[in-house]
Amino acid sequence: LLMGVLFYLSRFAARMVDPLTGRAEEVQVLTCDSDVWGGNYAGLQCGLGGVNCLPFSTDRWIPARCPPRCGWHNETREVWGGADGGRYTGNSKLCKAAVHAGVVGQNGGCLRMRWVGAGHFFAGSSAHGVHSLTFPSWFPKGVIFAPAHSHLCTDFWFAILPVAMLLLSLLPFFAPSRGLYWCALLATAYWYIVLEGEIEDASLERALGVFPPFCAVCFFIFHWLFGRDVTPLPRHAPLDLCLFTLLPCFFTLHLHYFSFFLPTIQFDAASIRNMEPSAWIIVCVGLFFILCLVGYYARLYYRTGVLPRLLAGYLFAAVCFVVVTALATNENFALHIHHYFIGFMFLPFLRYNTRLTMALQAAMLGLVTNGIAVWGFASMWTERAEFKPAPVDAVHAAALTNSSITLAWNTTAAITAAAGPVLGDSLLAAAAAVAAAGLPKVTNVFSVVMNNVEMLRAADVSGYTATGLLADTEYFFCVSRVIQNVQGTCEKVMVRTAPLLS
8 A cells, every 4th residue: 555655646646737827737747768859860750841740839838747867867869958048959858858957856856848949059068967968050849948836746766665675574574475475576576667667668558468467477487486496485584585585686676777877788689799898798797607606506406416307498498499499580580589588597497495596586586577567578589670771872062052051972863953941931831742742652762861850752862952051050961761661771971051251
């Protein structure tokens, strides 16, 4: 009941009142990844000229709420602007920008935000533990923030974890069965991650759908892998259960927080080829630790005569895995090992009655719970990246003035480029006209993105001209081929317009 009250106060109890009308307002719940431009990458989600992300400006302040810890994210290219008048680009992460603006703290909270239209320079700075970058060019949509008068907008994440661990540590003193203790531990861990774990898809509908099969998996693990053989009765070892189950379980339960400070590690062919040196160091240290544990337990199982049967089981599982992988892996699907598969892999190996085994069991269960709560029951086979068109060759600035830039590139069917849409009201009209005409379904379609805004998508063109630009200003272009809405490699070019003549 206490946990339920804390969760309700943290996520659902916030109330805000319109200062002009005095009426209650619906609070928009944001995540740490929320922005208003559909992503920071190719700029294609908002359509030509950003027509899918209208309005660019409004007089209405939007009430919103940010979760805690958004300022912890270690990605630097997430916030642009804020130093000059508190205006940020629309593709900035909203909650991290709000922390930078000082309207909410690292514990999250309620705020008001408003779209303020286009800007031509967004100065960055460091404030409140967040570093924002300078964007020295035009962007069609800006956002500003203001503090909000709200009720029950405090996030109690700092209290939920210790309260959960305190209640679970007291449970063994009431002499529950092994099954009840483990069910209480894993159910609490699951809902803690769902409601307070900063996951991207934390909808209750999804969480409720995943929870029943998660309980079935926990039942299988307890009854068939180690529950009856290894774990002591809670009433016989309450302190051991607290020290050697709670702490290791909740440590690995927070594994996704490590991504705030450590490089991302993924076990698929493409990720392994591009892995950073620091990630390789972490992998090597982890493998050394795993090999030491495997050697220790192999020695124990050899002495007790269990090792041959255990190895036979793992050999059978490995053969089945190889056969299924060979059958399922093709040009459309590739193998992807999720981190919580490691927990499933090692749990059968941890059957020896020691405190170390209890701690490792709990750590592996925390790993499994973290993975299922964050991503659900993800498949080990993922679709391979679709075929990407060939990159555009020799993108360069063919001509420039103090108000226009003309790009050119090599193409098999060169056609004189028509002038592209200009910045301003005519930008939307031109984009709407192109969209109404329909995109040609041919293989040689080119996309031109300027400052994260798609400005052109047309077939068999060899150039593009952007007009209505500011003098002596940098503009960032991305030119790529598009085949059936699949974008090829983005060829990036930064061009500065000519200065005004004095």
